[in-house]
Structure formats: structure tokens, C-alpha cells
Amino acid sequence: MKVKSESSKLWKNCIGAISNLIDEAAFKFTPEGVKMEAMDPSHVALVDFNLPSKSFEEYDVEETQVLGVDLIEMDKVVSRAKKDDKFVVELDEEKNRLVLKFEGASTRRFSLPLIEVEGEETPQPELDFSTSAKIQAGIIQDGLKDASLVADNVRFGATEEKFIMGAESDTGSSQMELSKSSEGLKELKVQKPSKSMFNISYLDDIIKAVSSSDFIDIRLGSDLPIKLDMPIGDGKGQLKFLLAPRIEAE
Amino acid sequence: MKVKSESSKLWKNCIGAISNLIDEAAFKFTPEGVKMEAMDPSHVALVDFNLPSKSFEEYDVEETQVLGVDLIEMDKVVSRAKKDDKFVVELDEEKNRLVLKFEGASTRRFSLPLIEVEGEETPQPELDFSTSAKIQAGIIQDGLKDASLVADNVRFGATEEKFIMGAESDTGSSQMELSKSSEGLKELKVQKPSKSMFNISYLDDIIKAVSSSDFIDIRLGSDLPIKLDMPIGDGKGQLKFLLAPRIEAE
Amino acid sequence: MKVKSESSKLWKNCIGAISNLIDEAAFKFTPEGVKMEAMDPSHVALVDFNLPSKSFEEYDVEETQVLGVDLIEMDKVVSRAKKDDKFVVELDEEKNRLVLKFEGASTRRFSLPLIEVEGEETPQPELDFSTSAKIQAGIIQDGLKDASLVADNVRFGATEEKFIMGAESDTGSSQMELSKSSEGLKELKVQKPSKSMFNISYLDDIIKAVSSSDFIDIRLGSDLPIKLDMPIGDGKGQLKFLLAPRIEAE
Numbered sequence: 001m002k003v004k005s006e007s008s009k010l011w012k013n014c015i016g017a018i019s020n021l022i023d024e025a026a027f028k029f030t031p032e033g034v035k036m037e038a039m040d041p042s043h044v045a046l047v048d049f050n051l052p053s054k055s056f057e058e059y060d061v062e063e064t065q066v067l068g069v070d071l072i073e074m075d076k077v078v079s080r081a082k083k084d085d086k087f088v089v090e091l092d093e094e095k096n097r098l099v100l101k102f103e104g105a106s107t108r109r110f111s112l113p114l115i116e117v118e119g120e121e122t123p124q125p126e127l128d129f130s131t132s133a134k135i136q137a138g139i140i141q142d143g144l145k146d147a148s149l150v151a152d153n154v155r156f157g158a159t160e161e162k163f164i165m166g167a168e169s170d171t172g173s174s175q176m177e178l179s180k181s182s183e184g185l186k187e188l189k190v191q192k193p194s195k196s197m198f199n200i201s202y203l204d205d206i207i208k209a210v211s212s213s214d215f216i217d218i219r220l221g222s223d224l225p226i227k228l229d230m231p232i233g234d235g236k237g238q239l240k241f242l243l244a245p246r247i248e249a250e
Numbered sequence: 251m252k253v254k255s256e257s258s259k260l261w262k263n264c265i266g267a268i269s270n271l272i273d274e275a276a277f278k279f280t281p282e283g284v285k286m287e288a289m290d291p292s293h294v295a296l297v298d299f300n301l302p303s304k305s306f307e308e309y310d311v312e313e314t315q316v317l318g319v320d321l322i323e324m325d326k327v328v329s330r331a332k333k334d335d336k337f338v339v340e341l342d343e344e345k346n347r348l349v350l351k352f353e354g355a356s357t358r359r360f361s362l363p364l365i366e367v368e369g370e371e372t373p374q375p376e377l378d379f380s381t382s383a384k385i386q387a388g389i390i391q392d393g394l395k396d397a398s399l400v401a402d403n404v405r406f407g408a409t410e411e412k413f414i415m416g417a418e419s420d421t422g423s424s425q426m427e428l429s430k431s432s433e434g435l436k437e438l439k440v441q442k443p444s445k446s447m448f449n450i451s452y453l454d455d456i457i458k459a460v461s462s463s464d465f466i467d468i469r470l471g472s473d474l475p476i477k478l479d480m481p482i483g484d485g486k487g488q489l490k491f492l493l494a495p496r497i498e499a500e
Numbered sequence: 501m502k503v504k505s506e507s508s509k510l511w512k513n514c515i516g517a518i519s520n521l522i523d524e525a526a527f528k529f530t531p532e533g534v535k536m537e538a539m540d541p542s543h544v545a546l547v548d549f550n551l552p553s554k555s556f557e558e559y560d561v562e563e564t565q566v567l568g569v570d571l572i573e574m575d576k577v578v579s580r581a582k583k584d585d586k587f588v589v590e591l592d593e594e595k596n597r598l599v600l601k602f603e604g605a606s607t608r609r610f611s612l613p614l615i616e617v618e619g620e621e622t623p624q625p626e627l628d629f630s631t632s633a634k635i636q637a638g639i640i641q642d643g644l645k646d647a648s649l650v651a652d653n654v655r656f657g658a659t660e661e662k663f664i665m666g667a668e669s670d671t672g673s674s675q676m677e678l679s680k681s682s683e684g685l686k687e688l689k690v691q692k693p694s695k696s697m698f699n700i701s702y703l704d705d706i707i708k709a710v711s712s713s714d715f716i717d718i719r720l721g722s723d724l725p726i727k728l729d730m731p732i733g734d735g736k737g738q739l740k741f742l743l744a745p746r747i748e749a750e
Contacts, residue, residue: 073671076649080642097672105684106639108646111673139356142330146358149326171323172347173361184355389606392580396608399576421573422597423611434605 001029001065004058004088008081008102010051010233015078017209017239018047019071021202026068026117029061033237037122045202046122048240055236057086065091067098068117074100077110125242129219129227131158131194134187137230138212139178140165144204146174153246154203156220157195163188167200186215194220196245203228206241223247251279251315254308254338258331258352260301260483265328267459267489268297269321271452276318276367279311283487287372295452296372298490305486307336315341318367319348327360375492379469379477381408381444384437387480388462389428390415394454396424403496404453406470407445413438417450436465444470446495453478456491473497501529501565504558504588508581508602510551510733515578517709517739518547519571521702526568526617529561533737537622545702546622548740555736557586565591568617569598577610625742629719629727631658631694634687637730638712639678640665644704646674653746654703656720657695663688667700686715694720696745703728706741723747 005011018025018038025038033052039045053059077100081087085108088101097111143165147154151167158164163185166175178185203226210216210230217229228241255261268275268288275288283302289295303309327350331337335358338351347361393415397404401417408414413435416425428435453476460466460480467479478491505511518525518538525538533552539545553559577600581587585608588601597611643665647654651667658664663685666675678685703726710716710730717729728741 077672080646080649082642105682106642107677107679108642109673109675109677110646110649113670113672142332142356142358146330146360149330149360170363172327172363173359174327175359176356177359178356182355392582392606392608396580396610399580399610420613422577422613423609425609427607427609429607432606 001061001063002058002088002090003029003034003053003056003061004086005055005233006057006086008078008085008087009083010237011087012078012081013211014049014209014232014239015071015075017206018049019075020205020208021045022047023071024068024115024117025071026066026119028064028066030064031061033059039120039122040202044199044244045206046240046242047206048122048238048242049232050240051233051237055233066119067091068115069098069112070115073112074098077112080108080110125225127219127221127224127227129194129221129224130191131218131220132187132189133158133163133185133218133220134215135163135178135218136184136186136212137207137210137214137216139176139184140216140218141204141207141212143176144200144207146176148200148204150174152200153197154200155195155197156218156226157193158188158190158220159193160188160190192222194222194224196220196223196226197247198226198243198245202243206239209239251311251313252308252338252340253279253284253303253306253311254336255305255483256307256336258328258335258337259333260487261337262328262331263461264299264459264482264489265321265325267456268299269325270455270458271295272297273321274318274365274367275321276316276369278314278316280314281311283309289370289372290452294449294494295456296490296492297456298372298488298492299482300490301483301487305483316369317341317348318365319362320365323362324348324350327362330358330360375475377469377471377474377477379444379471379474380441381468381470382437382439383408383413383435383468383470384465385413385428385468386434386436386462387457387460387464387466389426389434390466390468391454391457391462393426394450394457396426398450398454400424402450403447404450405445405447406468406476407443408438408440408470409443410438410440442472444472444474446470446473446476447497448476448493448495452493456489459489501561501563502558502588502590503529503534503553503556503561504586505555505733506557506586508578508585508587509583510737511587512578512581513711514549514709514732514739515571515575517706518549519575520705520708521545522547523571524568524615524617525571526566526619528564528566530564531561533559539620539622540702544699544744545706546740546742547706548622548738548742549732550740551733551737555733566619567591567598568615569612570615573612574598574600577612580608580610625725627719627721627724627727629694629721629724630691631718631720632687632689633658633663633685633718633720634715635663635678635718636684636686636712637707637710637714637716639676639684640716640718641704641707641712643676644700644707646676648700648704650674652700653697654700655695655697656718656726657693658688658690658720659693660688660690692722694722694724696720696723696726697747698726698743698745702743706739709739 147167397417585602647667719727
């Protein structure tokens with residue numbers, strides 16, 4: 001098998017973000033595309049990476065291959081990508097290694113040992129979200145950073161009129177309000193007011209996968225998980241993220 | 251009460267600088283403006299922050315209020331300001347909190363607990379300075395950094411012809427000379443040659459309040475404190491700083 | 501004696517790089533130019549710094565002077581150079597100090613104590629290199645960084661067709677190939693294929709002396725030292741570097 005992307009940026013950003021949460025993962029290369037689903041060690045977060053074959057410049061996968069890699073090591077390699085490098089992923093069957101190549105001014109070839117990754121069943125919960133919003137990543141990043149000044153958890157909330165992120169503790173409080181007229185809020189559908197609390201650092205880690213001007217689809221409920229749907233590869237692929245809520249003490 | 255500044259930059263820079271030296275302070279909001287005077291814990295430095303009501307976009311203070319805050323926490327909040335945010339300070343009397351708001355693409359609201367700050371008498375010494383100079387902040391910053399390579403203290407000196415900063419130790423010496431013709435020296439009035447030594451880090455901390463292209467009024471004597479007068483809020487307000495000298499061993 | 505360079509950049513870069521490897525050195529100022537030769541403490545690397553008098557704006561050296569300095573302290577001083585500063589080196593015979601001056605918006609003068617540096621004989625080995633190449637510094641820097649992901653040592657190799665840098669370990673492999681058609685490879689003369697292994701950090705340190713767009717002359721053999729010839733001072737001077745190979749275990 002051999003697949004080639006016109007740009008290495010998407011891989012650099014996604015692997016960089018995912019490896020903050022998950023150490024090892026199995027990439028499934030099928031004739032239709034590349035897929036990777038994994039949970040973080042504490043089973044709080046679910047990552048679903050999806051790149052269809054059409055988002056590649058070259059895509060040659062005849063048989064499905066499941067390739068386990070150490071994401072920390074893979075991150076070190078993809079971090080070495082230069083802006084205009086093309087990015088090739090191949091399998092070296094003989095040596096049992098994943099080959100990652102950057103093609104630019106020079107050709108740079110890295111190989112990583114394949115590892116056994118336990119094929120864990122990732123849950124696909126049916127969730128009855130009451131809020132759906134499309135918000136610019138940079139605004140969410142700011143809301144997370146603001147909240148981190150006062151607490152480890154952030155409350156997400158939505159009413160028909162506005163989207164809210166906030167935190168409260170003895171050292172103070174932070175609150176960000178995004179009204180329907182804001183440029184950073186493209187869509188806000190609220191069946192009934194939602195409010196859930198989440199760990200800040202998980203969200204902060206994963207959101208690094210997209211640039212601050214990208215819009216993210218957010219699904220929210222009350223004391224329900226949050227679901228982020230981030231466009232990757234010019235919107236042809238997706239990085240989905242599901243995070244369990246922290247239940248607020250009364 | 252509610253006061254609104256067109257830009258949050260001045261607060262970000264001043265609180266950032268002052269909080270390096272002082273942990274807690276009482277801001278006095280009067281109908282005429284905002285004032286804060288404080289000494290550092292070792293009583294070596296005196297800070298005097300002054301913003302008249304006319305430097306605000308909106309200024310609504312009917313009764314004088316003295317509001318004590320933890321400057322370290324306040325610095326974390328004002329550091330979150332974005333370039334074009336408007337900045338609002340309000341009092342939440344019910345919750346006994348200071349409310350800081352950034353108004354931009356979104357509205358971000360922070361609150362900080364009010365604290366008791368002991369109303370210390372700040373001395374207002376009459377000092378007979380023999381030198382007065384107007385020097386660009388960036389040049390003073392360089393002189394401090396240069397001196398820090400060889401020592402913890404820096405000597406300021408002035409003659410009719412030039413302004414000098416220097417340091418000396420076993421590991422070497424540094425000296426910066428600024429002649430009257432230099433663009434970075436706008437004014438130099440010397441009644442008699444001056445020479446005093448100061449701790450570098452105090453000066454380095456406070457000077458961060460202004461940008462390197464701003465001009466600072468400096469008053470100097472021989473074995474006397476140094477006085478810095480820094481323009482803030484487009485010159486409508488002032489940050490004054492008085493630092494006691496280190497007496498050089500013979 | 502007094503010598504003046506139009507720019508302090510060359511000194512900043514070279515002393516910065518050399519001081520990573522060598523703590524003390526003796527600069528020899530002769531009527532022809534400035535020279536400095538030194539070995540690192542473990543006698544693995546040889547540095548040869550050479551700036552002819554014609555590369556200076558002013559050059560006034562009547563008698564040869566050998567001036568020993570602490571390179572770590574000298575690095576701190578030259579790091580304080582500003583972009584457009586002229587750079588003056590003088591001897592203060594009375595105080596037995598080296599004087600370094602930056603002339604710009606202000607005049608900044610530093611002095612460093614002269615120290616005894618043992619006049620070590622630096623070997624001048626006759627080496628029978630089989631490969632000569634001219635390669636852009638940035639490409640070598642990337643090859644070193646790539647290799648450092650997987651190992652402490654990097655293999656340099658050359659065939660008639662291409663120049664190769666690579667590393668291999670349990671955690672993976674890295675390999676950079678530069679073909680004759682690459683813009684970053686200006687010249688490649690190979691009498692017979694060469695292959696030698698070197699410690700990455702020595703090379704990484706010294707190569708910081710040049711900018712990534714500069715071309716470096718590289719001499720290589722099989723299990724022989726590597727020789728780097730880096731142009732400095734608009735190509736009028738040279739920084740030469742010789743590094744002993746690591747012999748690969750069979």
C-alpha cells in the first residue's frame with residue numbers, strides 16, 4: 001500500500017492533537033480511506049479520525065490493513081514536516097514498519113516499528129443532544145483559556161439567544177457570551193437550554209488539530225457528553241471528538 | 251460604578267509590570283479618576299498609578315470607592331485581553347467582587363474577589379534631584395540588560411554632556427553612553443553631575459509598563475532615589491516610580 | 501590595537517556556535533587578521549576561525565597579540581549586539597582586559613578579563629577524503645534534526661548519485677536523500693562511496709554559526725573525520741570544523 005497527501009499539515013496537526021490524549025492507535029487503511037478510532041486511557045474521551053481516499057493525491061490500498069503505531073513517536077516524525085512537503089505513508093512489510101516520507105527539496109524517509117494495539121470496542125452512544133452550534137475554533141480556545149484561569153473544568157451552556165462558556169471558583173469567575181449576531185457563531189439551534197461541564201485540558205488538547213479560523217460543529221445537552229466535529233483536509237475528512245461530562249456537585 | 255476604556259492595552263501593560271513588584275493593591279476610584287499608590291514588600295520602591303476620568307471612554311463614578319485586589323490574579327485576567335477589546339471595570343456590590351469585562355467578538359466577563367488591603371501611608375519624600383532627562387524606554391531597557399550580564403546593580407550617571415548606565419564586577423564591565431546628540435535622548439538638564447546605583451530587577455520589571463519607543467522622564471541625584479515618570483493612556487495618565495538607591499561600598 | 505567590523509552579526513553567530521563546544525580560547529590578532537584555533541575538551545572536534553584584516557572596516561594591529569578569553573562570557577556580550585551596531589574590539593592594556601564596543605543609537609562598551617589559555621598544539625591531520633560536496637546549511641540542519649529523533653549519532657554517506665544522512669535505532673529510522681538535481685546540493689564529487697558516523701550534537705552546535713541559506717563545503721571519507729568549511733564575513737573569512745568519526749559496532 002502507498003498513500004500520498006499533497007500536504008503534510010493535516011497529519012502534523014491531527015497527530016499532534018490526538019497524541020496529547022492517546023499514546024497508541026491502530027490506523028485502518030481500506031480502499032475507501034483511512035480511519036482511526038480510539039479512546040483515551042481513562043475512557044473519558046473518544047477520538048474518530050476519518051480521511052476518505054478522495055482527499056489524497058495518490059491512494060493505493062488494495063486490501064484493508066490495520067497498522068498499530070506509537071502516536072508519540074509518530075508525532076515526533078510528522079512534526080518534522082516542512083510546509084510544502086508532500087507526505088507519503090507506506091508499509092514496509094518485510095521489516096514490519098510504517099514508512100513515512102516527506103518529499104520536498106530533499107526526500108526524507110522515516111520508519112516506525114508497527115505495534116500490537118488492542119482492538120478495543122469503541123462505544124457509539126446514541127445521544128439526544130438538545131443544542132447544535134457552529135462556532136469558530138479560536139473563540140472556543142479563548143473560552144477554554146479564560147476558564148482555565150479560575151478552574152480545571154468549564155461549563156458549556158446554550159439558550160435560544162446565546163452560547164456561553166464559563167467557570168467559577170474561590171479565586172474568581174470567567175464567563176464568555178456569544179450572541180447570535182456574533183461573526184464567530186454561524187449557527188445556533190437550541191431545542192431546550194443546555195448546560196454541561198467538561199475538563200478543560202482534554203478540549204484544549206484536541207482543538208489544536210484545527211486552525212483558529214476553522215468552524216467546529218458542536219453538539220451539547222444537559223449533563224450529556226459534548227461532541228466536536230472538526231473539518232480536516234479541506235473539509236473532505238473529519239476529526240470527531242466525544243468527551244464525557246463532569247457532573248457538577250450540588 | 252462603571253468605567254470603560256477604549257483599549258485594554260494600557261491596563262495589560264501596567265498591571266503586568268506592577269504585579270512583578272507588588273502583590274496586592276487598593277485602587278481608588280473617584281469622580282476625577284483612578285489612582286493607586288503602593289510600596290513593594292521591602293519598602294524599596296514606590297508605585298503611583300494615575301488615570302484621569304477624561305482618559306476613559308465612559309466614566310461613571312459617583313462616590314469614591316477603594317477596591318483592594320490581588321494584583322497577581324488581576325494580571326492573569328488582563329493578560330487575556332485581545333488587541334481590539336474594549337475594557338470595562340465594574341463593581342458587583344452584592345457579591346463583593348470586581349468585575350472586569352472585555353468587549354470584542356464575544357463578551358468576556360471575569361470577576362475577582364475584593365480583598366482588604368492595608369491603607370499604608372506612602373511616603374512623599376521631597377528630593378533634590380540634580381539631573382532631569384527624557385530618554386527612550388528601549389535604551390534604558392538595553393542598558394539594564396547589558397548591566398545584568400556583569401552585576402545585580404546598575405549605576406546611573408549624568409554629566410552635562412552625557413547620560414551613562416554601567417556596571418562592574420569580577421566577570422567584567424558594561425557601560426552605555428548616550429550623548430546629547432543621540433535620538434534616544436530628548437532632554438538632559440544637569441545642575442551638577444549625578445551618580446547613583448540601583449537594583450536592576452526592580453527597574454527592569456516596572457519599565458515593562460511602557461513600550462520601548464515611549465519616552466520616560468528620569469530624575470536623578472547622587473546617592474538619591476531615581477524617579478521614573480512614564481506616560482500611559484496616550485499621555486493622559488501617568489505611572490510614576492520611585493526606587494531607593496543602593497549605597498556603593500567604598 | 502583596535503579592529504572594527506561593520507556588523508556584529510558574524511561575531512554573534514560564530515562565538516555563539518563555538519562557545520557551545522569550547523569554553524576558553526586564545527584569539528591571535530596579527531597584522532594579517534584574526535585567527536583562533538581550539539579543540540573541545542574531549543579532543544573530538546577542532547575549530548579553526550579565520551578573519552582576514554580586509555574583512556574589517558578598520559583594522560589597526562601593529563604587533564601580534566594573543567588574547568585568551570572565556571568564550572561563555574564573550575558569548576553573553578556579543579549576544580547583546582543589535583542588528584545595525586558596528587562592533588569594535590580593543591585591548592585595554594592597563595587593566596588587562598578585552599574591550600568590546602557596540603556603536604549604534606548609543607555606545608555600549610563591555611570589558612572582559614583576559615585569561616591564560618594553554619597553547620595547546622592543534623593537530624593538522626592529513627586526511628584522504630573521498631567525497632567533496634557543497635550543501636546548503638539548512639538541509640544539513642534538517643538531516644541532523646531528523647536523525648536526532650531516533651539516535652544520538654548520524655551516518656553521512658555519499659555515492660556518485662546522491663548524498664545521504666541517516667540514523668537507525670529500535671525506535672525507528674530516519675534517512676534524508678539529496679540527489680544531484682536538488683537545489684540544495686551545488687556540487688558532489690565522489691571518488692569512491694563514503695560512509696562515516698558522527699555525534700549529532702557537535703554538528704548541530706557548530707552549524708548554528710552560518711545561516712540556513714549559506715552553502716557549506718563538506719569533505720567526507722569512510723570512517724574518517726568530517727570537515728566542514730563555512731563561509732563567514734561575506735565569504736572573506738572561514739570557520740572550519742573537523743570532527744572525529746564514531747566507529748560503528750559491527
